[in-house]
Amino acid sequence: MTAKKLGLKQRYAHMTRGLDWETTYQPMDKVFPYDTFEGIKIRDWSQWEDPFRLTMDAYWKFQAEKERKLYAVLDAFAQNNGQTNLSDGRYVNVVKLFLTGISPEEYQAHRGFAFAGRHLRGVGPRVAAQMQSLDELRHVQTQIHTISHYNKYFDGIGEFPHMHDRVWYLSVPKSFFDDARTAGPFEYMIAIGFAFEYLLTNLLFVPFMSGAAYNGDMSTVTFGFSAQSDESRHMTLGIEVIKFLLEQHPDNLPIVQKWVDKWFWRGHRMLGLVAMMMDYMLPKKVMSWKEAWDIYFTEAGGSLFQDLARYGLKVPKYADVATAEAEHISHQNWAVFYQYTHAAAFHTWMPDKEHLDWLSEKYPNTFDKYYRPRWEMWAQMEKDGKRFYNMALPQLCNTCQIPMAYTEPGDPTTIAFRESRFNGDTYHFCSDGCKDIFDGEPEKFAQSWLPVHQIFQGACGGPTVPDVLNWYRLNNGADNLDYVGSPDEKLWNQWMAGAVKAAG
């Protein structure tokens, strides 16, 4: 008998799944203790289709090549003081939000994919998840290295891990990832692999990366580009996972649908921070949040769910509500941060006339009617020396942890309140979506570490705002408050004046 030479696919199978074996000295259920309690049924792991075929030698080679190029750019950026080529000093606040709010979640993704990369019983997805774990470590580390240079000059960056564990608005992304990390391996793969990396990823990374490109942040653009090929692998893994689960057993459908609904809504709430960044924080605008939502969710997501309909999967619950909210969410979030600017580690400002006109144009249905008058009033108050601060601590939604400032669907003048009772206590929510999530897992969400509750309970350094800022390690008068009058602004203006003089 002469055996045939292997094709590429079979060769890759030998290089990965062929390594695995059914244990006999220890029961498989003890070796893989976590992949049954969620109720997902897998008939045959061998039907898993590898979403990409990358052996480690190729992985090292590609990734090393990308890293050499990326670090060459980062070195040049620092050497040439690339930060002075930004569109405006205000832009740096985007970078602050990124490092404090997103990079720590890259780290969580790294550890979470290590969990999936050890504990999924199928060897194919395990290998793919391990590579993603490596990639996500790359992302957090390259982001720290990129933003390290900004930290040398700008405030609000230097305490990013400390703040991430404490500051009120950072508990929004942190609780999102804590939720995924504390779920079972299958929910994790749907939450992060599918919902985050596939369905919503373009709404996160495109705004930041094209925002960087439009605003002269060449170092962030470079890591964004450099991460693209990682992200396309992550997307193929995410889509493969959901299809595989749905193909394996009909009983998986209701479980997966519940997760898709949950993680879509959680993702939508978290992306509200990105919406605000896009519409308010970029000195040079890329597109409005509403436009991004229409392209990346309504259109791209729409065809994705058409494709998934053959498995019986439906468009996530409340997708229509989220789409309607795309007209409001960035404005409502910016209003929150403007009022609580004293407690945030980035700067705020009221849009100038040109910016207001841009918002009016991009949001013809809502901006002039509901938001522009308020912005103009607040700008006037600033002029009169009565800048508006809200010193009362807000109530937070128990699920998404955002202050309760969102309005009723269809009624932008009434704040939405929902509540549930559990074990004798009342829990508050910003929306039906957040209430449903709580009601689905009340034991889990009753545990939420809510920053405002914690302040009231004395767990955050003391009862006054300065006590809490101290506990955040938030440098009062530098990290917080308006951009105008900040040390960031002063430094930026010095550089610009100096550059003009030197050029003249």
Next chain:
Amino acid sequence: MTVQIKTLDYEPKRHTFGHIARRFGDKPASRYQEATLDVQATANFHYKPLYEPEFWQYDQNKTAVKMADWYKPLDPRQYYYATYNIARANMNQAVERSFAFVEERGLLDKLAAAARANLQRGLLPLRHLHWGANMNMTEICQRGYGTAVTAPCIFSSGDHLGMAQIVSRIGLALDGQTGASLDAAKAVWMTDPAWQGVRKLIEDTFVERDWFQLYVAQTLAVNGVIFDLAYKLSDAAWADGATTVAMLTEFMSDWRAEESRWSDSVIKTVAAESPDNKALTSRWAKHWIDRAVEAAKPLSAALLGDNGAAAEAAGEATRARAATLGLTL
């Protein structure tokens, strides 16, 4: 018009992040330090894991050893993602050259039947052991505490997958790229009595819940006894193929010398923290080294006809290594 950028003031306000400055003062920090120190979340977690509600997802109680600061056991190689990948890409260039050299000259085809049989039985099943090691290092990465220890673990897990693939390539070179040798090696791994001690050993590590005990079991005992036996002490088994095998497994020798600098120093630092840590790590080391030696004896007897002497020698070397790390066995 010349822009005299030099006239502008670019004096930094601070040289590094606050958490790094609190450790070393505000001075320029290395990329390793900034990419590693205090990167993992430590406080105010929201929910207990559904799969393990007795712990937080990052929890110092997942091992019995205690550290005042889990950022003390650092990596002497100072690896972060970029430097790790660049180092491995460089090592892999040598692998490519060796495979090309061996294949061009048909060195494996010319081997005597006895050497081929021993490679089939003694070397190729190692790919499964590397895969087991990969599972363990991935587990320590997900379960461990502090980026200083856990980040190099995912590097190590990538290394083991890579080495499993190099071993697989040796098999494919031997069998004319058909995969027949790999199927045969799997049967050896599953049923050959020479390997069952090793397979039982690694399967038992899969269910170890204390992640630092698992670290000691894997990096000290499995790497020190089984992998060193296979890659350092088995030349006689490969007979006329010894030089060829040495070329094709050069990556493994380089990796072992390099990774043990890190893994040894982590164990040394953790053991030196307190008498309790020293007692625990010593007990774990003794337990797993003894087990590894017992597991390796039938293998060395089968390959080298030495009645297990090479396994004993690997065990002795590992015990001596443990002693230099401050452990008392």
